[in-house]
Amino acid sequence: MMSAIEGLIRELRNVGIPISVSEHIDAVRALNHVALEDRQAVKDALGAVLVKTGEHESAYSAVFDIFFSLHRDRPLDPVDETTPAPTGGGRGGGGGSFDDLDDAAIRLLLLDALDEAQQPSLLSRLIAAELVTRHAGIQPGRAVAGTFYLFRTLRAVDPGRLAAELVARHTPAQLEPDGLGQRLLRDEYQHRVRDFEQEIEAEIRRRLVADRGAEAVAKTLRRPLPEDVEFLTASVEHISQLRSVVTPMSRKLAARLAQRRRHKRRGALDFRRTVRRAMSTGGTPLEPVFRHPHPAKPDLFVLADISGSVASFAAFTLQLTYALRSEFSKVRSFVFVDGDDEVSSILAEADSIVEATSRINAEGCGVWLDGRSDYGNALDTFWERYGRQLKSRTTVIVLGDARTNYHASRASVLGEMRRLAGNVYWLNPEPITVWDTGDSVIGEYARHCTGVFECRNVRQLRAFVEELA
């Protein structure tokens, strides 16, 4: 048990969750007070001691399941007799009694199981095991990432259609005539199908761990924490995860910046209020009162490249700067591909960044000619149209990878902007090692910027914004 916990903690640290020594000690102490045979209780207790942020809980859950999965798969809990389980489901991997059923029959059985039980039942667990045996094609000893097996199994199961089929099983007469009832039914089935998918994932994980040992599996299944996901290579699933991180983060940042602005410096002595307060201490001014300072807020101009390669990075940064608009006297946002368009009003009207992005795309903002990035022309048009509005209190932020498709860079325009504006920053979502390779001309632009920053993930983005305000 001790070594399992050590392994668990080592892996959590590898993922990037900070765990101190005292938390390690607490974890072991906590185990004295929980029933060790209750897996969920152990998971909750260790989680409470080791993981102190809601955003890290799913990462913790995944790692825990890898390190503490071996114990559960041997006898599938025989006490659970709520469903008519076929006999002989001894080992989760075996599932011998399904042998004489073909795929269609299993699917029918699965539909029955999902239709009947709200919670994942023993039957659905056995079916998950059988499906993995049939479709995943796990070969012992082969080093393949677990997601591949999951993909193969899910392709065979086609969970997207399961919910629809479940709803279709109800005859029209049984269905409630009301739209709400139907919708609720569908939502509930979808919920169950999602549970079943997780069951399959867990089953695959269990078998991989049995085959190769927890540490090796943990390594192949390791996923970055949301704040470490790289913008440029993020998958669709990651992007939606990021969205859930960025929204609370921008709220936190705004609160912190507002606080810091207020506390940075004490203002002049407020004589009237000091004397007023001294009344209660017999005229002796024990506590001086100071005025609140009102420091000037900077203007912010954000220029974002929204061509395909860096679009998701731009979307997040625009969202973040927009969320922080109260910390600046004004925030104006521009998007460009090979020309410029101002999108401040679109961001202000749209409810979410998803909606804003789709509107920006629908209106074809930023595209001048062929829709391939041309930084030179984009900077030129920006300078012509908005250049005169730059003031010394203005901060300009350019977002982009500086890959010009071998067009002219027009870096001198950036120099002109620098002369008028207080600061010009460039955020590049590419790793620093590939700067100035191929058609990247970041070096030329860098000469005219106050600073150029590598901004590959949410963590770096946050650090930059904190510095800025």
Add this chain to the structure above:
Amino acid sequence: MAEPGSTELFASTEAAQEALRAVDYLADRKIASLVHLGSRLQKPILVEGPAGTGKTELAKSVARATDARLIRLQCYEGLDEAKALYEWDYRRQLLHIEIRGQREHSGDAVEIEHDLFDERFLLTRPLLEAIRSEEPVVLLIDEVDRLDVETEALLLEVLSDYQVSIPELGTVSARRIPTVFLTSNNSRDLSEALKRRCLYLHIDYPSSDREREIVLARVPGISQTLATAVARVIQSLRSLELKKKPSVSETLDWARTLTLLAVDEIDSELLVETLPVLLKNQSDIDLAAKELGGTQP
């Protein structure tokens, strides 16, 4: 100072669950096991989660379930030592000096000073009060994320060693270890030092079954079928991409509304009419009305 009394609140997770149920707080296994674990390890519990999921209510219920006194420290920006820990009552101190000065025998300066920093002139604030209490206490530090980062450090000594150092008096240690809950709405990241001293409990929206039971327990006179329907609708609503998802307290408000309207079934028309009880944002209401109340695609 006496040895701190033990704080065996509950014998086991199940006992904690039972005791909380008796005061109408339906804790799931995770919540119950953490309450139990916190009292065993003598560690504060940091409760986080979306607004309106019963974070503060948990602390209140534990106090009720264990017959303990609830001491609440509501945090806000600018809260300082004088409001959280203790303060010297300088008005009385000034009076004291004056009275002594009027007497003939005023004694020497050292004695006066010694007299001044006496417990008589100490105004205890919530943290010190919780530490000095003789009877069992539940200390609730509410919305700790609103505290300034610097003031957060003020809590550290109290939370890890259950003691308060007062320069003029020395260290005051706890006579009984209080049960401590901290709640946070996650409006900023708390410091590592604070988090390290706590157990972390994330209370999310309840599962459909648990929500149904909460509705049944908290709304008098609601029927089983209506409670089930309420829980199902809320579950579907939360799966939408809303700006603000309906909280448990809003669910309860809605359930009460429905019982007042004396309905026993929810249809889309009724849902759309009563949506403003659940959602407090026009674009959310529009979206929900379109998705759940509208026509079947």
